[in-house]
Amino acid sequence: MTGNFPVDDAVLEVLPEGTKVELAEPYGNSAWTITGRVSVILPDGIPKRYFLKYASGEHGHKMILGEFTSISTIHAVVPDLVPPPVGWGKCKSSAPDTYFFIEEYIDMDFSAPDPVRFTARVAEMERKGTSPNGMFGFPVVTCDGKITHNTEWESSWAVFYSKLLRNTLEVDAEINGRWPELDAAAEQVINGVIPRLLGVLQADGRTLKPSLIHGDLWGGNVGTSLETGDVVLFDAGSYYAHNEMELGIWRCEWGQYFKAEVYFRNYLRNFEPAEPADEFDDRNRLYRLKYDLVFAGCFPGSVTRQRVLNDMYYLCEKYAPLESLGRYDPLKDHSVTGAIIPSIPYQA
Incomplete structure (x- = not known):
């Protein structure tokens, strides 16, 4: 050899x-x-x-x-x-x-995949991937980067996501230290926003199918086979989730080309938003919290912590107002301004 x-x-x-x-x-x-x-x-x-x-x-x-x-x-x-x-x-x-x-x-090209083909394949995986017990979770612990997922089985998506988010918050705090403002906003998100924004997905007769997701679907984990031209996914940290959870990472500033509207639009042609459909964008913001916290945990000092706090303020103001919290600032929201901010140490 x-x-x-x-x-x-x-x-x-x-x-x-x-x-x-x-x-x-x-x-x-x-x-x-x-x-x-x-x-x-x-x-x-x-x-x-x-x-x-x-x-x-x-x-x-x-x-x-x-x-x-x-x-x-x-x-x-x-x-x-x-x-x-x-x-x-x-x-x-x-x-x-x-x-x-x-x-x-597999020999691969790592440029941006075709939006139509890529989103169709992702939606196919999520539709065909059926939870073995009809619950949200996974049979083993998986990871996003170096951060572990809490994959304990739950029948309620709101409960599952609350545990997933809390676990990620705790890992972030261990690595980056406690930030009282973030802790306070996080508690209001978990106790107020999630029951309202995600609890409604399984209320009033609505059902939500747990879908198999990749779990870390950013541009660095996708390629195109040079032999077949097929989309190839790798480096997965899967679990059975609300399918829209997959898209939370696309909203992240570091999500590369998947931030482009063409990927969201084509995905939603294959997998329509859950009802209430008019709350899709807010759910996407809520799901982004987990991915940005993972980034902060993997890269200590990252400015993504500031983005997380600002997103939490937005969600709390809209769904679970609390006077003692800070206020959302649209000028700090890259999904509003389009600004690209490098990953620099935050000032807590």
């Missing part, structure tokens, strides 16, 4: 017996894991390439198992939407404990 990327014996055990590794090299960019590309000759003489990822420790175990389960679940529903997963496990020759995930490698 040539190359400077390690291939643990445990990895070889999930490949077809008799596979010969020809080349293993670092490949891709990841802030939380070590990634590489492995070129092999299969027992029948056919060359093949794989994408291999390692992560260490208890948290690494959650990340690897969560991604393997996410990709496997999506693959079972829409097989050509993700790279075929091969296996995962614990490495045999490393300390601390290290875990691996391996999937088939």
